[in-house]
Amino acid sequence: MKIVALTGGVGGAKLVVGLQRIVAPEDLTVIVNTGDDFTHLGLRICPDIDTLLYTLSGRASRERGWGREDESWSFMAAMRELGGEDWFQLGDRDLALHILRTVRLRDGDALTAITGDLARAFGIRSTILPMSDQAIETTLDTDVGFLSFQRYFVALRAEPRVRRIEFSGASAAKPALGVIEAIKEADAVLIAPSNPYLSIDPIISVPGLRDALLASSAARVAVSPLVGGTSVKGPTAKLMQEFECPVVNYTIASHYGDLLQGLLVHEGDNIPEGLETASCDTLMRSESDSERVADAALDLARRIMAHRS
Amino acid sequence: MKIVALTGGVGGAKLVVGLQRIVAPEDLTVIVNTGDDFTHLGLRICPDIDTLLYTLSGRASRERGWGREDESWSFMAAMRELGGEDWFQLGDRDLALHILRTVRLRDGDALTAITGDLARAFGIRSTILPMSDQAIETTLDTDVGFLSFQRYFVALRAEPRVRRIEFSGASAAKPALGVIEAIKEADAVLIAPSNPYLSIDPIISVPGLRDALLASSAARVAVSPLVGGTSVKGPTAKLMQEFECPVVNYTIASHYGDLLQGLLVHEGDNIPEGLETASCDTLMRSESDSERVADAALDLARRIMAHRS
Numbered sequence: 001m002k003i004v005a006l007t008g009g010v011g012g013a014k015l016v017v018g019l020q021r022i023v024a025p026e027d028l029t030v031i032v033n034t035g036d037d038f039t040h041l042g043l044r045i046c047p048d049i050d051t052l053l054y055t056l057s058g059r060a061s062r063e064r065g066w067g068r069e070d071e072s073w074s075f076m077a078a079m080r081e082l083g084g085e086d087w088f089q090l091g092d093r094d095l096a097l098h099i100l101r102t103v104r105l106r107d108g109d110a111l112t113a114i115t116g117d118l119a120r121a122f123g124i125r126s127t128i129l130p131m132s133d134q135a136i137e138t139t140l141d142t143d144v145g146f147l148s149f150q151r152y153f154v155a156l157r158a159e160p161r162v163r164r165i166e167f168s169g170a171s172a173a174k175p176a177l178g179v180i181e182a183i184k185e186a187d188a189v190l191i192a193p194s195n196p197y198l199s200i201d202p203i204i205s206v207p208g209l210r211d212a213l214l215a216s217s218a219a220r221v222a223v224s225p226l227v228g229g230t231s232v233k234g235p236t237a238k239l240m241q242e243f244e245c246p247v248v249n250y251t252i253a254s255h256y257g258d259l260l261q262g263l264l265v266h267e268g269d270n271i272p273e274g275l276e277t278a279s280c281d282t283l284m285r286s287e288s289d290s291e292r293v294a295d296a297a298l299d300l301a302r303r304i305m306a307h308r309s
Numbered sequence: 310m311k312i313v314a315l316t317g318g319v320g321g322a323k324l325v326v327g328l329q330r331i332v333a334p335e336d337l338t339v340i341v342n343t344g345d346d347f348t349h350l351g352l353r354i355c356p357d358i359d360t361l362l363y364t365l366s367g368r369a370s371r372e373r374g375w376g377r378e379d380e381s382w383s384f385m386a387a388m389r390e391l392g393g394e395d396w397f398q399l400g401d402r403d404l405a406l407h408i409l410r411t412v413r414l415r416d417g418d419a420l421t422a423i424t425g426d427l428a429r430a431f432g433i434r435s436t437i438l439p440m441s442d443q444a445i446e447t448t449l450d451t452d453v454g455f456l457s458f459q460r461y462f463v464a465l466r467a468e469p470r471v472r473r474i475e476f477s478g479a480s481a482a483k484p485a486l487g488v489i490e491a492i493k494e495a496d497a498v499l500i501a502p503s504n505p506y507l508s509i510d511p512i513i514s515v516p517g518l519r520d521a522l523l524a525s526s527a528a529r530v531a532v533s534p535l536v537g538g539t540s541v542k543g544p545t546a547k548l549m550q551e552f553e554c555p556v557v558n559y560t561i562a563s564h565y566g567d568l569l570q571g572l573l574v575h576e577g578d579n580i581p582e583g584l585e586t587a588s589c590d591t592l593m594r595s596e597s598d599s600e601r602v603a604d605a606a607l608d609l610a611r612r613i614m615a616h617r618s
Contacts, residue, residue, distance in 0.1 A: 041408050041409070041412055042351070042408065042411050042412045042415060043408070071383070072381055072383040072401065074380070074381040074383070074400075074401035074402045075384070075401045075402065075404050075405055077402065078401070078402035078403075078404070078405035078406070079405045079408075079409070081405070081430065081431075082405055082406065082409055082427065082430045082431075083430050084405060084408075084409050091383075092381065092383035092384045092387070092401040092404075093383045093384065093386065093387035094387075095384050095387070095401075095404060096384055096387035096388045096390070096391055096393060097387070097391065099350050099351065099352070099388075099393075100350070100388070100391055100393050102351050103350055103351045106351060118391065121390065121391045121392050122390075122391075
């Protein structure tokens with residue numbers, strides 16, 4: 001059973017960790033949001049790809065929720081000493097990833113090839129693909145003006161009220177090499193419990209990607225990012241309110257619309273109509289939690305496939 | 310008494326530390342070799358300027374002989390993990406300097422302005438100037454072919470036999486802003502006990518710099534890099550042999566020629582004729598050693614000035 005997962009950073013990576021435990025590496029392709037990518041201090045930083053690399057290789061910090069576990073912070077201390085920018089935390093080990101990627105991008109290598117090499121160096125055997133090799137920048141129209149993603153999310157802690165979200169550069173972008181092929185060959189496409197507006201929509205904004213999903217024979221299942229009527233982490237619920245949508249699973253289902261054939265929701269949460277659903281405890285605090293949620297999502301996909309035949 | 314010091318890295322920085330202890334900061338200008346500068350992993354690295362910044366601000370590692378004292382090496386460990394280049398050691402704190410400088414150079418700021426800001430951030434009150442804002446690359450014609458300075462010095466540990474040294478880009482370069490003015494206003498110009506061929510010659514190769522030195526009314530004194538018939542550190546003596554010059558102070562004096570009016574040599578070493586000389590223990594293991602050598606060099610300069618009037 002060939003699986004494609006669409007994912008943002010932390011929350012999505014937790015589902016992918018579960019998939020990694022139950023799907024053969026050659027059968028798992030992860031398509032990662034790059035709308036959060038930005039250039040900081042001359043370095044190209046891809047927060048969601050890095051989170052996947054660290055999480056899938058067992059290097060992610062559990063306590064911090066981002067970055068590497070065995071991290072040190074001498075670089076940041078020296079930056080502060082020199083009066084440099086310090087609003088974005090860059091760990092000493094983390095820097096190696098950014099510096100290597102920046103050098104290779106400047107040499108003309110594609111983000112896809114670089115990401116594949118980094119994953120291999122970390123011993124990850126499933127395929128991690130950026131959604132596109134072209135830069136797409138998630139930009140937010142807010143009550144304090146237009147903001148880049150990192151300015152909104154890190155510097156302003158997602159506090160501004162969002163009116164609209166744009167994916168600058170999307171119209172000129174193409175899916176990364178391997179993305180469309182993986183979707184075509186997939187038996188199931190799983191949308192991770194990432195932020196639909198900020199992590200999944202940028203992926204779907206890449207020209208050709210939505211059509212490939214709709215044309216695919218794969219069962220398409222999302223794991224709802226809502227648990228007990230709110231989002232576990234990050235501004236999903238806050239954005240739903242700002243967009244004047246009720247913070248319920250129906251909003252998630254209708255947001256994805258015909259992209260979705262199934263939705264896995266948290267046990268006890270309300271269940272939308274008009275698509276296949278299943279429920280389980282979707283909170284992922286450990287790798288066995290992740291495996292449980294991945295299992296339930298694949299079961300739902302299998303049920304959708306069985307109904308067809 | 311206004312002092313200009315021409316210097317390379319470690320050995321020269323030790324003399325400048327001594328000068329810093331006895332010369333008012335507004336009277337001390339340090340002109341630093343940038344022939345060793347190179348771009349590594351996308352970062353612009355200026356080894357001699359960095360050594361001056363770390364040494365004059367009390368941050369240099371005494372044991373290691375290069376880099377910062379309170380350094381950590383997580384970045385290098387992560388680079389090795391990722392299969393990245395690791396022949397040039399970059400400390401976690403050291404990286405902040407290179408990254409800030411690289412960003413500002415790319416933004417169009419001059420190395421002179423950047424160096425001044427870094428020195429200020431480190432609390433250094435004397436003036437540190439790169440010899441030029443234009444790139445000049447020390448290149449060595451050796452028995453294993455043409456080598457860049459860092460390839461020769463770090464990767465190949467100065468082992469290849471050198472036939473000739475070139476300063477690529479020198480003819481198109483200009484002295485950095487402030488260099489000629491400082492030389493014009495100087496009462497004494499001190500050539501630090503750095504490698505004459507690899508650290509001082511690149512400075513003198515900057516068009517206009519030699520003429521400014523010759524036209525200056527300053528007393529011009531070098532501290533010999535030889536101690537007991539060899540060089541304390543680095544390939545000075547080895548290069549002298551490869552150039553078929555005796556490893557004696559006469560070779561140093563004749564190499565600098567009419568640039569020099571005085572030479573401070575190590576006590577007991579042979580004393581060349583044809584210029585003013587003095588001797589003292591020129592080995593600098595502590596800051597008080599540095600102060601003793603700086604004192605002796607300034608005394609010799611004062612004697613030269615007195616003879617004139």
